[in-house]
Amino acid sequence: MQVHLVGGFLGSGKSTAIAMACKALAERKITAGVVTNDLGRYLVDTAFFDAQKIPAVQVTGGCLCSQYDDLLIKLDRLKRAVQPEVIFIETVGCSADLVAAVIKPLLEVRGPHDGNITFSVFADTRLLSLWASGESVPFSNKVMYLYGRQMEEAGLIVLNKRDLVSPGRARQALEDARSRFPAKQIALQNSLDPLQIDIWLDELDALSRRSTPLNSLQLEYNHYAEGRSALGWLDVNLDFTSQSISNHRPMVIDWITALEREFRQRNIGLGHLKMMVKAGKTDARVSLTTGDAAGWRAQVPDLRCREMHALVNIRAEADPTLLRELVQQTAQSAAGRAESQVEEKETEVFRPDYPKPKRRVP
Template sequence: MITFIPLTGFLGAGKTTTMTAAALALQERGRKVAVITNDQGVELVDTKLVRSKLDAVAEVTGGCFCCKFEDLVEAIVALVASDQVDTVIAEAVGSCTDLQATVVRPLRRYYGEQMVVAPLTTVVDPLRFLAFDRAVQRGEPESDLSYLFRQQLTEADVIAVNKLDTIKADRATELLDRLRAEYPNAAVVGYSATGGDHLPDLLGAWGGPSGNEAVELGVDYDRYAAAEAQLAWMNQELDLVAVGETFDATAWARSVLEHLSAWAEATGSLIGHAKLTVGTGEDDFAKLSVTGAGEPPSPDRAADGPTAAARAVVNARVACEPAALDRAVQDAVTAADQAHDVTSSATTPVSFKPGYPRPVHRLAAAGA
């Protein structure tokens, strides 16, 4: 019997970092863990980073788990068969919701004899929560993106407040208490996936009850689709060559994201996340990310040193039109090329907006 641990949560919440840290912690306890990444596009920055730390990794691309349910099941089966795993952690696309009805219940109904499905966990960035909350406190109408964010919290069995070390202790306590009061069906835990603080609390919550298993949660699919349609999604690959002998790949990546972050701030464009890897291979690459307009890039990994050539992958999810995101990334790359004496050639921009979510299964709560 394997254990399947589903994660959801808004873009930039730290789901991949949480998934990786949890997998490593469970392996220290003797579990054999595999992970599955998920995205609307292909060429995922997160998958490359996870593969640098874990052996058993799969991905489901081209749609969320709800619309790619059979692909998810096939990935689980393949991981179990090839790597003899006993635990699978999977992170859904950051703009996805309604996973209780479209993923958790179908897995329990159709595959309950082969797997135990852990409580659905929604990973939350406290600064993102507070940003959405400020709009509510100002009396602004709830945006479709804010609706999506709230639905992810409403359906959670576990609300996992990541990056708790980014806010003051008294504010963290206040936030956790508030979430417990507003979402009584969920276990609320605070932790830091990067620092490891209180991570065991999250692992313990996965062995607890599923508070929303018998609750029917209504989802307005038109608003859900409208929220996803506000985001432009880009995955782009670039080949980089030094004008001189070598260039600093990590510094080049930082420049790209700094320019993209500044553009988003200047245009008022919400950044779900912007992630970039650049390097010479599977073992030598830098990975940086930005999760808020105007914020500096956060380094997850640095390249080994200067290089004459490298390959980069950009994943950007921004609330704007696809053409605007294409131009912004192109301008950011041009600026980084000029600053670091690099010549780059890129694939054709492929920014897009997701289509209407059409889950394969949608099961009502028992007794509903």
């Protein structure tokens, strides 16, 4: 059984790549499963994989490093449920030190013929390009310290979303990344392209058969913790109700547009905004990050219903209480204009705490 750890910063496209990979493997008659991970309990990613009929379990309440025992339990549960030939473990976007605190401990409990555990770290080509060339980025130096350290421990760096920059900009980003990380294997990728996903899968298969060990990261934990704690976490469930059956798509677009405008006007560095919307039999995921234009609108289908549920995950460099206020205000305004009502349900608001690995192998 192959195990592929997939890390990288918030908004780098990990979930989309994993979902596309699972579909590609299914076409090859290979069963795959996914472990999702987050600090909160209400995850859009898990709901997304469930909607795609991809077997998934979740490790919540902390990063994989601090929830290592739960990771073992969930891996065993996934193996018993679907007997996967391939497992993808998606890490929360603010985590690092994964070689020492996750991969090496897992290798100790795997069988001698189970193969290597691969480690891909994803980076949005747009953000990497700005950072590597010394241009202004939407995050503080504290957060970008974390960003850079994530890539330093990768087995494979994937510069994702290459389709969102010009070919010349993509080539320059690749050259800049190779200059900063000369010992790393680095690839450009568009994870919406099945052919490029096939290339990634073939590379993962090759890496899993090699015995090249990954080195534990030499990480300054206080700086790491400062970068994490600069981020705000918001997970909120919202129920929308209208007097009669109507198409809620315009309301959702109005809501997200107003929210994105607030982030932009306040110079809030948005790691990601993910929304899972359920309207009748329709499930839709909407995702955007800092720098995304109106392309996200195509992700919102017609939503004909009287009652609609939305699960929202926001990760941004901002006070999480402010994030909650902005979501509440924009949701209320959009619902009012659509002559609907909105009610907030289960919600979590916090900043990541100090990382405390359960088990660390230097």
